[in-house]
Amino acid sequence: MSEVTAEPLDLASVSAPAFDLSRLPGPRVMRTGAVLAIILGLAAATGVMGAVGLADIARATRAIGVRGLAALVIWTPGPLLLLAAAWFLFGGAGPGPRPGFSVFVWARLIRDASGELLPFSHVGGFFIGARAAILRGLAPRAAFATSVADVSAELLAQLVFTGAALAWLAQRLGAGAQSLVSSALLGLVGGAVAVGLFMLLQGKGGRMVDRLAGQLFPALAKRSPGLGAAVQDLYSHPWRVMGATALHLAAWVASALGCWAALRTAGIRVEPEDILALEAVVAAARSALVVAPMGIGVQEATYAFAGPLLGVSPDLALALSLVKRARDLAVGIPALAAWQAMEGARALQRPRPGMFRGPSAPKPSPEATR
Numbered sequence: 335m336s337e338v339t340a341e342p343l344d345l346a347s348v349s350a351p352a353f354d355l356s357r358l359p360g361p362r363v364m365r366t367g368a369v370l371a372i373i374l375g376l377a378a379a380t381g382v383m384g385a386v387g388l389a390d391i392a393r394a395t396r397a398i399g400v401r402g403l404a405a406l407v408i409w410t411p412g413p414l415l416l417l418a419a420a421w422f423l424f425g426g427a428g429p430g431p432r433p434g435f436s437v438f439v440w441a442r443l444i445r446d447a448s449g450e451l452l453p454f455s456h457v458g459g460f461f462i463g464a465r466a467a468i469l470r471g472l473a474p475r476a477a478f479a480t481s482v483a484d485v486s487a488e489l490l491a492q493l494v495f496t497g498a499a500l501a502w503l504a505q506r507l508g509a510g511a512q513s514l515v516s517s518a519l520l521g522l523v524g525g526a527v528a529v530g531l532f533m534l535l536q537g538k539g540g541r542m543v544d545r546l547a548g549q550l551f552p553a554l555a556k557r558s559p560g561l562g563a564a565v566q567d568l569y570s571h572p573w574r575v576m577g578a579t580a581l582h583l584a585a586w587v588a589s590a591l592g593c594w595a596a597l598r599t600a601g602i603r604v605e606p607e608d609i610l611a612l613e614a615v616v617a618a619a620r621s622a623l624v625v626a627p628m629g630i631g632v633q634e635a636t637y638a639f640a641g642p643l644l645g646v647s648p649d650l651a652l653a654l655s656l657v658k659r660a661r662d663l664a665v666g667i668p669a670l671a672a673w674q675a676m677e678g679a680r681a682l683q684r685p686r687p688g689m690f691r692g693p694s695a696p697k698p699s700p701e702a703t704r
Contacts, residue, residue, distance in 0.1 A: 375630030382634045386648045394653035402600040406661040409592035416585035418442045420578040424480040424568050433472050441467035444673050447666030453627040469676050479564035491582035499614030608644040615640045
């Protein structure tokens with residue numbers, strides 16, 4: 335049986351910490367850094383929007399309107415199911431009982447919602463998504479190991495998506511953008527090498543993964559021993575990586591086409607290849623600056639800069655950014671509320687110290703009370 339899925343899960347004894355939305359994880363310096371990053375991001379976003387013109391952005395946002403927002407919300411399940419399927423290729427691997435597909439749909443929804451709405455950045459969303467999978471019955475070691483492999487496949491797919499966008503951008507801009515495109519391609523090659531080495535070390539260095547997890551996340555390493563071996567087991571079948579990468583690439587394309595469909599629904603004509611390239615550039619910028627919580631400032635600045643290069647006016651590009659954030663709120667808030675309800679229910683089910691867990695507690699004998 336696969337080493338990843340062989341570990342049974344006892345929900346009564348899972349020691350993974352519950353998450354509290356009122357606190358940021360980690361030591362005080364990390365919380366302070368997150369707060370400063372949010373303040374800087376808000377300042378950058380405000381500056382960009384002020385430079386473009388708040389009245390023009392408001393006008394473009396009204397043009398997209400409720401119809402565009404509704405189209406984005408309705409489109410959301412498509413990319414979500416593709417992302418969940420990619421994770422399921424890793425999490426459902428091996429003989430024997432497999433976790434249901436709905437587990438990964440739920441966990442991926444929570445991962446994305448927390449990455450977009452909570453001040454943890456997408457790195458925090460990675461851990462919260464694994465936690466959500468554990469609450470639905472996935473073994474802790476499998477949850478974290480499959481998350482590592484899934485994130486690696488997602489990065490690989492994003493490199494392909496970004497490369498195609500840069501090729502289209504080079505063709506659209508012509509010789510006048512040689513230096514810009516060359517610099518971007520150089521960065522893309524560097525990213526591809528980094529992701530390749532990252533995946534190679536995961537597949538060949540099980541002990542190194544355990545050692546790194548022990549140094550960076552000692553509590554996680556203690557609760558989920560054998561994490562490196564579990565990751566190695568996932569990479570022992572290359573078709574999983576290739577299949578997950580293909581599904582992630584399809585999800586990137588589907589998500590970008592959702593933005594195009596929202597604009598067309600609102601009566602705004604933009605070429606689909608331009609929107610695909612724009613979304614790829616924005617996603618690449620957010621991944622490069624992954625420490626920025628919720629991508630505040632990074633997303634707005636990239637839309638304002640890259641939009642005109644692809645025939646999308648800055649006010650319309652920023653309006654699209656605002657509508658996407660509204661979609662994240664409409665989809666993410668109910669999901670996070672449901673997740674916190676599960677966390678709260680599980681906290682209430684934990685026995686208090688000194689309490690008997692049976693249906694009826696035996697009464698102490700007179701001798702025991704003396």
